[in-house]
Amino acid sequence: MLHFARRLKVQDNVNTDYVISGRYKFKIQDPKELARHIFEDIDPNFAARVTKGDILVAGENFGCGSSREQAPQALIQAGFHAVVAKSFARIFYRNAFNLGLLLVECNTDFIDDGDELEVDIETGKLKNKGKGLILDIKPIPPVMKKLLADGGVVEHFRKHGGFDFG
Amino acid sequence: MGKTISEKILSEHSGEDLKSGDVAVCDVDFCFGQDGTSSIIIDSFKSLGVKFPFDKSKFSMIIDHSAPSPNLGVSAIHKKMRSFAKTFDVGLYDIGCGVCHQLVPQKGHITCGDLVLGADSHTCTYGAINVFSTGVGSTDLAITVASGKNWFRVPETIKIIVNGKLPRGVYSKDVILHIIKDMGANGATYKAVEFYGNAIAGLSVDARFTISNMAVEMGAKAGLMEADNKVLKWVLGRSRNIPKPVKADIDARYAEVRKYDIASLAPKVAKPHSVDNVADVGELADVKIDLAYVGTCTNGRLEDLEIAARILKGKAIHPDVKFIIAPASREIYLEAARKGLVEIFIKAGSSVVGPGCGPCVGTHNGVLADGEVAISTANRNFKGRMGNPNSFIYLASPATVTASAIKGRIADPREFKKRL
Numbered sequence: 001m002l003h004f005a006r007r008l009k010v011q012d013n014v015n016t017d018y019v020i021s022g023r024y025k026f027k028i029q030d031p032k033e034l035a036r037h038i039f040e041d042i043d044p045n046f047a048a049r050v051t052k053g054d055i056l057v058a059g060e061n062f063g064c065g066s067s068r069e070q071a072p073q074a075l076i077q078a079g080f081h082a083v084v085a086k087s088f089a090r091i092f093y094r095n096a097f098n099l100g101l102l103l104v105e106c107n108t109d110f111i112d113d114g115d116e117l118e119v120d121i122e123t124g125k126l127k128n129k130g131k132g133l134i135l136d137i138k139p140i141p142p143v144m145k146k147l148l149a150d151g152g153v154v155e156h157f158r159k160h161g162g163f164d165f166g
Numbered sequence: 167m168g169k170t171i172s173e174k175i176l177s178e179h180s181g182e183d184l185k186s187g188d189v190a191v192c193d194v195d196f197c198f199g200q201d202g203t204s205s206i207i208i209d210s211f212k213s214l215g216v217k218f219p220f221d222k223s224k225f226s227m228i229i230d231h232s233a234p235s236p237n238l239g240v241s242a243i244h245k246k247m248r249s250f251a252k253t254f255d256v257g258l259y260d261i262g263c264g265v266c267h268q269l270v271p272q273k274g275h276i277t278c279g280d281l282v283l284g285a286d287s288h289t290c291t292y293g294a295i296n297v298f299s300t301g302v303g304s305t306d307l308a309i310t311v312a313s314g315k316n317w318f319r320v321p322e323t324i325k326i327i328v329n330g331k332l333p334r335g336v337y338s339k340d341v342i343l344h345i346i347k348d349m350g351a352n353g354a355t356y357k358a359v360e361f362y363g364n365a366i367a368g369l370s371v372d373a374r375f376t377i378s379n380m381a382v383e384m385g386a387k388a389g390l391m392e393a394d395n396k397v398l399k400w401v402l403g404r405s406r407n408i409p410k411p412v413k414a415d416i417d418a419r420y421a422e423v424r425k426y427d428i429a430s431l432a433p434k435v436a437k438p439h440s441v442d443n444v445a446d447v448g449e450l451a452d453v454k455i456d457l458a459y460v461g462t463c464t465n466g467r468l469e470d471l472e473i474a475a476r477i478l479k480g481k482a483i484h485p486d487v488k489f490i491i492a493p494a495s496r497e498i499y500l501e502a503a504r505k506g507l508v509e510i511f512i513k514a515g516s517s518v519v520g521p522g523c524g525p526c527v528g529t530h531n532g533v534l535a536d537g538e539v540a541i542s543t544a545n546r547n548f549k550g551r552m553g554n555p556n557s558f559i560y561l562a563s564p565a566t567v568t569a570s571a572i573k574g575r576i577a578d579p580r581e582f583k584k585r586l
Contacts, residue, residue, distance in 0.1 A: 029205055061385065090356050094302060141319075143317065
């Protein structure tokens, strides 16, 4: 599958209220319905531009604020393959890997909306194919790799009967 | 090499000798969810293939964010929580009980030295009573409900020393806004913070909760303080669990040490739309307000209501302002009524709503209209936080919010000098 960059207008400190507003998350339990409202308060037309396999591109401290798991849940449901940002807030970071959503930390200054991207977590590289650039990504911690490999923390827990990071 | 408070508490709960950067599975003493996060906790718990909670006395759910329910969607979530609580015989604090971050310590679920998880980002509040507590998502929380454990990466720690006597009209809320401005919204991400200094020692436990509560607004995983006699007295008066106070070693290693002198601090206000966008109150004197709100897990405690009542007594709210007050728990509400505070609020023209999160998260109890401006004692002023992306939220202390409610504009509480 091809992956294209979807860059947010607001780059730094994009909080989980912005990913999915409390107006929706408190009353809607269906992730598909939530996915239609992502980033509505900061970029009302954003959700309509996302297609399956896209990679969300942001700046520093993406996912700060509220612990709402509806944030990564709605991003997965919207079709995102991964999120690439300069850094992530810690609760969002755990929530995303728990649900099997790949987060990649690297310099996002040279990624424009619509660029074709390819992420390889084994070699630690992000290719911006459109621009012919290869960027280094921050190594993904072994625990997170294990959770991703198992398909999220629920599957990890079921498979091993608890945590198994050995 | 000595250890920080985080290194000690996480070592104690894992049975391993941990230092910052290590990853370990730890036993969790208590965990909880609220009505914004519990629906997914319940779904995730059911998907884990476990029949019962690991220890039903170590898990509770709290209905506080949208309570009482404002619509059908929320009603369905509340019903699901009540039904789960009944089926598995776990604790449920229903509407009217109060805000999770007041109830968890007030009801005695936790004590000094504990390790606590909450499916709410402001779980870091209990650092004020020497508890390593942090927010996680719903699925992480469900795993702890099922197993009594979770995995932790031991954080590096930033030591923050706050010295000086607080000037009149300046409160712990102003101190933490000042620190967040300096650190930035990303200044402590992945790290724990330990607060020290004679300014912290001089604060009541209520006022300390305000500081630890907002540690997450600079990205911190925990906002820890030592347990002094005030804390021990507070905890022993509420919990039957034996406190296990944890101090950092003298030679503990810190990522950074920062010092603040607050002796000449002015009241602070966080401007729209981020918590680190902080100014002195005097710079905002021409900002007119439509709504003032005293409450939340940051500033809805008895001491906060007393500060508001002292300023408000015998006065009237500005005719263009709606003033909403939400006590953080039923017990606080009752005490405020007994002390005559509620009468002062009502006579002045304010709306005292039920214990809970009030209008903080924008689902009920005072959603803003387009273009409206609020000043609130809450901890977040993100665009749309109070239900409308076309509104503006300022954050301040209960004194500044109350002074503003009377003046109809952002006002310096020191304008009411004799009442502070």
